[in-house]
Amino acid sequence: MAYDMNKHLNEINAPVIVFENVSKAYQKGTPAISNINLQIRKGEFVFIVGSSGSGKSTMIKLMLKEIEPTNGKVYVNYKDLSRLRRGQVAKYRRSLGVVFQNFRLLKDRNVYENVAFAQRVIETPNRIIRRQVPAILSVMGLSDKHKSLPSELSGGEQQRVALARALVNNPIILLADEPTGNLDPKNSWEIMRLLEEINKRGTTVVVVTHNSDIVDKMQKRVITMNKGILISDEQKGGYTRAH
Numbered sequence: 681m682a683y684d685m686n687k688h689l690n691e692i693n694a695p696v697i698v699f700e701n702v703s704k705a706y707q708k709g710t711p712a713i714s715n716i717n718l719q720i721r722k723g724e725f726v727f728i729v730g731s732s733g734s735g736k737s738t739m740i741k742l743m744l745k746e747i748e749p750t751n752g753k754v755y756v757n758y759k760d761l762s763r764l765r766r767g768q769v770a771k772y773r774r775s776l777g778v779v780f781q782n783f784r785l786l787k788d789r790n791v792y793e794n795v796a797f798a799q800r801v802i803e804t805p806n807r808i809i810r811r812q813v814p815a816i817l818s819v820m821g822l823s824d825k826h827k828s829l830p831s832e833l834s835g836g837e838q839q840r841v842a843l844a845r846a847l848v849n850n851p852i853i854l855l856a857d858e859p860t861g862n863l864d865p866k867n868s869w870e871i872m873r874l875l876e877e878i879n880k881r882g883t884t885v886v887v888v889t890h891n892s893d894i895v896d897k898m899q900k901r902v903i904t905m906n907k908g909i910l911i912s913d914e915q916k917g918g919y920t921r922a923h
């Protein structure tokens with residue numbers, strides 16, 4: 681039966697990400713993902729793991745509506761993404777928090793401005809920006825770096841700025857694609873600690889990662905992809921070494 685968004689709107693643990701029989705083929709031949717069915721509920725912390733080319737980034741791109749499924753439906757935040765009009769896509773994306781492996785900060789703006797930028801684009805009044813940016817920088821342990829340029833920061837600090845920027849508008853969902861891919865173990869754990877903290881405050885967190893050590897130790901829900909197929913979905917799972 682098709683997913684009924686209206687039924688779930690007022691539920692506390694409503695599914696905020698739903699894949700319904702989703703396949704994506706970039707070209708003819710083997711699809712990048714095949715027939716994925718998946719529900720992630722509000723407040724969950726989920727890892728998506730799998731070897732290179734297994735379809736993880738394809739899933740993130742579908743959630744961001746950067747690509748369209750060949751078959752099936754993706755729902756995020758109670759929206760059927762196939763029904764989102766072209767003019768609504770940018771606004772939709774800004775409603776999600778997103779972080780990537782390579783931080784993607786504005787190189788010529790300082791830490792404060794990088795975070796404030798996320799609020800300026802949605803026309804947040806200045807008095808709110810002046811209150812909320814220092815607050816989120818403080819949560820990320822970056823208060824004394826607010827005037828630094830990204831080039832003056834360590835990799836871990838840059839990723840914390842990216843997290844601050846992703847979170848300053850209080851998204852319901854945070855999508856993180858390899859957030860520790862460029863970090864050493866100490867900084868990787870610091871980012872994970874912050875993601876856990878954010879999740880405890882109510883944000884749904886989805887993390888794509890290759891970091892088996894982190895996945896094994898954190899004991900969260902783990903969705904494992906293999907060659908475009910969802911091969912396991914475990915609560916308190918580990919990193920399957922079979923792939």
Ligand SMILES: Nc1ncnc2c1ncn2[C@@H]1O[C@H](COP(=O)(O)OP(=O)(O)OP(=O)(O)O)[C@@H](O)[C@H]1O
Pocket residue numbers: 706707711712730731732733734735736737738739
């Ligand atoms: N734009 C594209 N055009 C054609 N094929 C693509 C495109 N993007 C991805 N693919 C193919 O789709 C499959 C899944 O790729 P995807 O990037 O989702 O994997 P992944 O699990 O994220 O890999 P990695 O861990 O290396 O980032 C791969 O076979 C890849 O070659």
